[in-house]
Every structure is written in C-alpha cells, then in structure tokens.
Amino acid sequence: MKIRTAGSNPLLTKVFLRAYGDFAFVNGGLNTMTHFELQPQESQLQHLATQYWEKAGNKEHQLETAAFEAGAAIRKGDYSLANLEIIVRWKSDRVVHYLIGNSEEQIRKALAVAAAPATTTRNAVEALTSLRGIDLSIATAILAAIFPERYAVLDFRALEALGHARHDVEFYESYLAFFRQLAERGIVKPQRDLPGPTPLHALERALWEWSRNRNE
Secondary structure, X not given: OOOOXXXXXXXXXXXXXXXXXXXXXXXXXXXXXXXXXXXXXXXXHHXXXXXXXXXXXXXXXXXXXXXXXXXXXXXXXXXXXXXXXXXXXXXXXXXXXHHHHOOHHHHHHHHHHHHOOOOOHHHHHHHHHOOOOOOHHHHHHHHHHHOOOOOOOOOHXXXXXXXXXXXXXXXXXXXXXXXXXXXXXXXXXXXXXXXXOXXXXXXXHHHHHHHHHHOO
C-alpha cells in the first residue's frame, strides 16, 4: 500500500480504511469519500432512543437538560463562558478547565458565528474549534445544543452504529504504513540518546509535540 504526501505527483492514491470509509489523496490533498450504513433496524430506533434515556442516571439527565438550556440561551444571544462551559461539561468534564484559556471576546465571537442561522456547518465548526479545548466532537455537541433541529453530535458510538468501527487493527495497520513511509523518507533522525532511538519514535515525539503546541 502506498500513501502519497503533499509533495507527490500522482493524481490519486486510494486507501481504504474500514474505520472511516474511503480516504483518497487527490493532487496531494486529502479527500474523504465516507460511506455510512445504518446497523440497527429502523424499527428499533425509537425504542433505542427511549432506552438510552431510561438507562441514563439523574446526573446525565441534569447535564443534558442544562446543555440544551444553555444552547437556547446562546441562540438568543447570550454568548457567555458560563453557557459554553455547561455544554462542554455535558460531553467532557475533563476539558472544561481548558476553556479559561480563551478570552471573553474570543468566546463571544466564536459563539456568535456558530449561532448565526446563515452560518455554514464548516464555518461554525471552524469558529468553535478555534477555541482552546474545543475539538471537532465537542464543537458538534455545542452546535447540537444551539440548534438541535439542525445538528447532531459526532459521537464514536453513533459512528459505530453507522458502520464505522472504532479504531481497530486494520485502522492501525494503515496508520502504521503511513508512519513508516514518512520515517523511511529520512525527514526525522533517530534520537540516539533517548529511549526508543528509531526514526519512528522520533516521529511520534515530533507529531505529539506539534499537537500540544497547537492546543496551547
């Protein structure tokens, strides 16, 4: 399996990943051609939705109720950290503390864009993910709380129910093949004085650090 990077010339190198559908590198860019297939029977869905709520505890009920109330407040123009925090806590309590790294003006601008009825999905997501602590999944939860009739939460369990398995060996093999190709190009050297002195581990450290820097 060959995976071309941005410097490659072939028009199309296609990689099939069962976890995320078809991925294609077209003219050096990534183009996704994702296929979804509903796994439960359609007749089961209403029962499953009811069962979900029945199985949830009081805390989950309170968090979800508060999240949609905060979303309604944002929709009406209350672009506050308090409302944002309530929604984020609904989905990931562990990232709430990152929100204080954003200024009130940054939060206000991002929520104003997300809450504008004419804003496209892409622009809304990009506005929200520009905030510290907000990734794609959390951004979709915020949008779903603001406009529950328009947006759904991107959740790993929902993805699984649409035929997208969680990260599995097949996904890892494709990931590893890409990693190896990058390492074989010699773009990073082994760190001889550190544990795991190989190009692969040096590449791991480089990519991890890039992600940390990007989110600081």
